[in-house]
Amino acid sequence: xxxxxxxxxxxxxxxxxxxxxxxxxxxxxxxxxxxxxxxxxxxxxxxxxxxxxxxxxxxxxxxxxxxxxxxxxxxxxxxxxxxxxxxxxxxxxxxxxxxxxxxxxxxxxxxxxxxxxxxxxxxxxxxxxxxxxxxxxxxxxxxxxxxxxxxxxxxxxxxxxxxxxxxxxxxxxxxxxxxxxxxxxxxxxxxxxxxxxxxxxxxxxxxxxxxxxxxxxxxxxxxxxxxxxxxxxxx
Amino acid sequence: xxxxxxxxxxxxxxxxxxxxxxxxxxxxxxxxxxxxxxxxxxxxxxxxxxxxxxxxxxxxxxxxxxxxxxxxxxxxxxxxxxxxxxxxxxxxxxxxxxxxxxxxxxxxxxxxxxxxxxxxxxxxxxxxxxxxxxxxxxxxxxxxxxxxxxxxxxxxxxxxxxxxxxxxxxxxxxxxxxxxxxxxxxxxxxxxxxxxxxxxxxxxxxxxxxxxxxxxxxxxxxxxxxxxxxxx
Numbered sequence: 001x002x003x004x005x006x007x008x009x010x011x012x013x014x015x016x017x018x019x020x021x022x023x024x025x026x027x028x029x030x031x032x033x034x035x036x037x038x039x040x041x042x043x044x045x046x047x048x049x050x051x052x053x054x055x056x057x058x059x060x061x062x063x064x065x066x067x068x069x070x071x072x073x074x075x076x077x078x079x080x081x082x083x084x085x086x087x088x089x090x091x092x093x094x095x096x097x098x099x100x101x102x103x104x105x106x107x108x109x110x111x112x113x114x115x116x117x118x119x120x121x122x123x124x125x126x127x128x129x130x131x132x133x134x135x136x137x138x139x140x141x142x143x144x145x146x147x148x149x150x151x152x153x154x155x156x157x158x159x160x161x162x163x164x165x166x167x168x169x170x171x172x173x174x175x176x177x178x179x180x181x182x183x184x185x186x187x188x189x190x191x192x193x194x195x196x197x198x199x200x201x202x203x204x205x206x207x208x209x210x211x212x213x214x215x216x217x218x219x220x221x222x223x224x225x226x227x228x229x230x231x232x233x234x235x
Numbered sequence: 236x237x238x239x240x241x242x243x244x245x246x247x248x249x250x251x252x253x254x255x256x257x258x259x260x261x262x263x264x265x266x267x268x269x270x271x272x273x274x275x276x277x278x279x280x281x282x283x284x285x286x287x288x289x290x291x292x293x294x295x296x297x298x299x300x301x302x303x304x305x306x307x308x309x310x311x312x313x314x315x316x317x318x319x320x321x322x323x324x325x326x327x328x329x330x331x332x333x334x335x336x337x338x339x340x341x342x343x344x345x346x347x348x349x350x351x352x353x354x355x356x357x358x359x360x361x362x363x364x365x366x367x368x369x370x371x372x373x374x375x376x377x378x379x380x381x382x383x384x385x386x387x388x389x390x391x392x393x394x395x396x397x398x399x400x401x402x403x404x405x406x407x408x409x410x411x412x413x414x415x416x417x418x419x420x421x422x423x424x425x426x427x428x429x430x431x432x433x434x435x436x437x438x439x440x441x442x443x444x445x446x447x448x449x450x451x452x453x454x455x456x457x458x459x460x461x462x463x464x465x466x467x
Contacts, residue, residue, distance in 0.1 A: 012258035012270050016251055019277070023247050031281075035244050038277040041309070042254070046268045070274065074309035163268060 002037065002229045004222060005076025005099065007067050009042035010083035011163045014196040014215065018082045021219040029227060036226060039074045043067050045163065052085055052127050061089045065096040072098045077229060080104070080222055084124050084194045084214060088131045107221040108192060108214050109138040115210065117189045118142060121182040123175065124194030126155040134194060144186040150178045162197045172201055183207060236261075236272050237462040240311025240334070242302050244277035245318040246400045249432035249451060253317045256455035264463060271459065274309045276302050284396075287320070287362065299324040300332055307334040315339070315458050319430045319450055320360045323368040340372035342457040343428060343450045347378050350446055352426045354379045356419030358412070359430030361392040369430055381422055383415050391415065399433035412438050420445060 004022070008015035019040065026036040043063075051060040064086055071079050080102040081087065087105045094101050112120060119142045122134050129145045146154060157171050175198075182188050190210045193199050199213040239257065243250030257271040278298075286295045299321060303314055313335040316322050325336040347355055357369055357380045364382040373380050383391065394408045412434075416427055426446040429435055435449045 009270050011268070012254065016254060019247070019251065019254075034281040035247055035277060035279050037279055038244075038275075039305075039309070040273075040275040040277070042258075042271065042273045042275065044272060045270055049268065070309045074274065074276070074305045159268075 002077045002226060002233065003075050004036055004038045004226055005068070005071030005074070005079035006038060006040045007043060007064065007071070007079065007081040007086075008040045010045045010048055010081075010086065011165075011197060012042065012045075013163070013165045013200060015040065015042060015082060017196070017200065017215055018219060021216060022223060025219055025223040026226075029223065036223070039071055039076050041067050041070045041074075048083075048086060049159070052088070052125075057089055057092075060086065061092045061096070064089065064093045068093065068097045068099065068101070078102065078225060080218065082215075082218070083196050084128045084133075087133055088127060090133075102218070102221055102225060103137075104196075104214050104218040105133050105137045108194075108212060108217050109134065109141065111217045112138065112141055112190065112192070112212060115190070117210070119144065119186065119188050120190045120192055120212070121145070121179060121186065121188040122192045122194050123154055123178070123198060124192075125158055126151055128194050129154075134192060143192075144182055144188055146178050146182065150181075154178070158195060158197060162201055167201050175202060176206055179209075180207065183209070237312035237464075238310055239271060239273040239458055239462050240303075240306035240309070240314040241273055241275040241317055242278065242299065242306070242314065242321070243275050243317040245280050245283060245321060246433065247277060247280070248400075248402055248436070250275070250277060250317050252432070252435075252451055253315075253455050256452060257459060260456050260459040261463075264459065271462065274306055274311050276306055278302065283321070292323075295321070296324045296327050300328055303328040303332045303334060303336075307332060313337055313461065315454060317451075317454075318432055319369070320362045323362075323366060337454070337458050337461055338372070339450055339454040340369045342454050343369075343430070343448055344373050344376035344378060345457070346448055346453045347373070347426060347428070348376055350426060352378060352446070354381065354423050355426045355428050355448070356380075356416065356422075356424035357382050357428045357430050358391060358415070358434055359428075360395055361388055363430045364388050364391070369428070373428075380428075381419055381424055383419065387415050387418075394437075395431055395433055399431075399436055404437060409437050409442065413442055416443055 078100045121144050135143045192212045196215045205211045261271040322339045325338045370380045428448045432451040440447045
């Protein structure tokens with residue numbers, strides 16, 4: 001018996017995406033008729049946004065650590081936070097956590113390093129783009145972020161439309177225009193969809209470039225980790 | 236807001252619906268980016284389904300109690316079991332684990348009462364249609380239950396497990412359901428309870444001329460009522 005612990009709710013829409021993908025990946029690897037054991041603690045995205053907006057990093061760390069504690073008490077063997085932005089304080093949360101946590105940032109950078117790509121564009125919330133978390137994790141990859149005006153646009157659309165479950169063609173076009181400009185100006189060879197809401201809007205690769213779906217990459221790592229534990233316990 | 240504990244995964248498709256309705260209802264009530272506070276345990280359904288086939292309800296109840304204990308430890312204030320069939324474990328969980336369970340049959344009974352109905356048709360898995368959980372709860376609330384004939388119950392049960400639980404929606408199965416429902420209607424049913432969280436994937440209100448009670452939605456929305464009760 002092994003249990004996956006997931007901090008969800010950031011947003012509920014992407015939590016469902018994670019849940020579906022976890023089950024799909026597990027069924028692909030194990031059996032079509034069984035499910036992994038998952039505990040999801042769905043926390044308040046409103047409160048997350050408030051703490052991040054005010055840069056209350058200590059409070060954010062403690063709040064997330066308390067959430068992980070709920071998962072631990074509920075019997076989760078390991079855990080993860082199903083969003084990019086809260087990973088700004090990931091290292092400190094991991095220090096406080098009694099269980100191992102899989103970072104979406106680390107898993108994504110490992111994944112991109114394997115592809116051999118050297119220059120990637122990063123889209124995400126303003127906090128993710130500006131915090132340098134991806135830049136620090138991807139040692140051998142050059143990360144480019146949109147300019148200030150574009151960042152403002154992306155952040156606005158994320159919080160006023162996409163996180164509320166609204167996916168508009170016009171917004172999709174706006175995002176693709178930014179990517180196109182970055183291909184021209186920065187010669188990026190790939191794009192990190194560095195917010196778990198983004199794959200809900202940008203559902204496929206464009207301009208012949210790989211779009212790195214951080215939700216999917218994270219899910220694959222979680223299922224691999226889960227199956228490894230189960231395998232080890234069998235021996 | 237109280238923390239809602241969910242026992243899910245039976246099946247995971249209906250658990251997605253629960254989670255979606257809980258969050259949408261909270262968003263509607265509180266506005267903004269507000270979302271439901273919940274702790275969900277998604278079980279390995281195959282294990283439970285095997286126990287059901289074997290009729291080992293004792294083992295199922297033990298498993299449900301174990302999970303309820305986990306959710307209680309995690310801080311859930313009350314539980315909902317995201318399944319009609321497994322709702323039967325509610326009294327034992329309350330008694331042995333000491334956490335309130337917001338029962339799907341109770342929530343449905345209250346909703347049927349609002350329509351002043353005296354007789355309702357009940358569709359669900361074989362266990363739900365033949366067992367006493369719904370029948371007794373509805374009876375306590377002054378509602379008489381009628382169920383399809385044995386042969387029809389068998390057909391309904393296999394459509395649920397072999398199609399709906401696997402996400403397969405067939406037009407021909409919808410017609411079968413509609414036929415069975417009109418038979419219940421001719422026997423005096425004034426409403427139809429979709430007593431399996433998978434049936435609303437197949438049958439909607441527009442398919443039937445009498446009120447249809449989607450137990451999943453009724454259960455999830457009333458759980459939000461309960462979770463928000465304190466903050467006024």
